[in-house]
Amino acid sequence: MKYMIHAVKMLFKSAMQYRASLVMQVLAQFVMTAGEMLAVVVLLSRFKAVGHWGAGEIMFFFGVMQASFALTELFGRGITSFPWFVQRGEFDALILRPRPLLTQVLVSQLDPRRIGGVTVGVIAMLVAGSRLNITWTLTKALLLAEVVLGSMLLVLGLFLIEATMSFFSVKSIEMVNILTYGGRTACQYPVDIFPGVLRFLFTYLAPFAMCMHWPVSWVIGAPMLSLPTWAYFLTPLAGAAFFALMVRIWYMGVRQYRSTGT
């Protein structure tokens, strides 16, 4: 853990060396995510509601998704760019070091540009939150923090699938992306607006509903399920479980690993 914090600190420092370039790229990410927000606003201005969800509620879900996803990309760059790592044969160097393997991969890189995306997500949540007149309590704030953490682990787990595939096929496989980026596009809306198959996929297989939609719906005062309060604290753990499972599979892949050589 100490090693992780140290490494992340160093990465932030190195990113700060090119301050002007960093500011530009953060700004670019901000504009891009704001553009996606604009698209949702355009839809809401025409249709007023998505199913039984009002504009404020939809905006809050959007904010949670953008913030969690961008945070994952910020800290998970080591995993998202893992296929290149393997292709260049640089993974071999990590195996030799006496530190936990996955931790090393995770902290090998950082993507500070994503701060722009996180900012837009937070703004969306703040604006939507004030429109919905949420009375904030400590319980709600804690649950929201857990939601973001759980969702980050879920997305990181999805990125790990791609990383694991790279052990078996040197070419990156585009199809694996559909759960990650498809999930990002689909699940910025609560799952219950989708028909059975997609709802099943994003509730049980890639559990965005458990990590995000169920607890968030309780936070904004429009619960999708009638569960007792404590149960909402349990469902985001699905993200942690998903991540743990993918870590196991990734380590199985490591055992299969043959270097591409240099």
Add this chain to the structure above:
Amino acid sequence: MMTKLKSWRPYLTVFRLRALMETQYRAAALGGLVTQVFFGLVYIFLYTTLYAGGSPDLLRDTITYVWLQQMFFRMMFSADGELGNLIMSGGIAYMLVRPVDQHRFWVARDVAGRLVGAMMRLIPMLAIQLILPKELRISLPDGALSFFQFAVSLMIGCVCLCELMSIIDAVTMKTLDKRGISAILNLTMMTFSGNVIPLTLFPDALQTIIRYQPFAQALDAPIRMYQHCATLPQWALTVAVQVGWIFILRAIGRSMWNRRLNDLIVQGG
């Protein structure tokens, strides 16, 4: 300035070569196909919820719009990093010794990659329509004439798009760093070409601006005619706007290319 060949032959040849090359990327085509169908279905389910209780005709139009956008996705977004590689590696020097109009050469190459890439994904995507339930399927065009208008405008639109892209390439040549600017341009493109949400769903007050801006010429203009056959004056206006943009964008693109190529520094040795 070196002499340039007047004939069309080199441009036709590079068109043919790039088209042939594109047919080799079958695995990429398959991967793209799965992604496009998945995203298409997600959007269609979303619009089905949005239009619930509303007009079934508008829903059907929107579904058709989404499918056409997904079918021609490869035309709109081409991941051809060749020019960037040539600049970074210094290989661009070989490109420059060819006695051709560099701008036209590059645009011809781009049109080929985009058209053929789109065609390769189009046929399986149409086949998939047959196994989809009726309420998720693309609708037929408004008639034979409407389909003809669509096809003609699509070809013109593709050229227009490549002229637009050549301007972006010229910007890349200057900055060398593609990531920041191309990310923003990609999003602008996706939003204003109708990929994120159909341009027909933008506020009615903005429709006049929305449908005549350059990004709409590639795919939005043809799709509108696929859905509703244009009257003769409407058709003339649409084609005139498309061709007009081609001339404007070409003039800008050309002058930028000439300026860039004149003060280009060849990297490496």
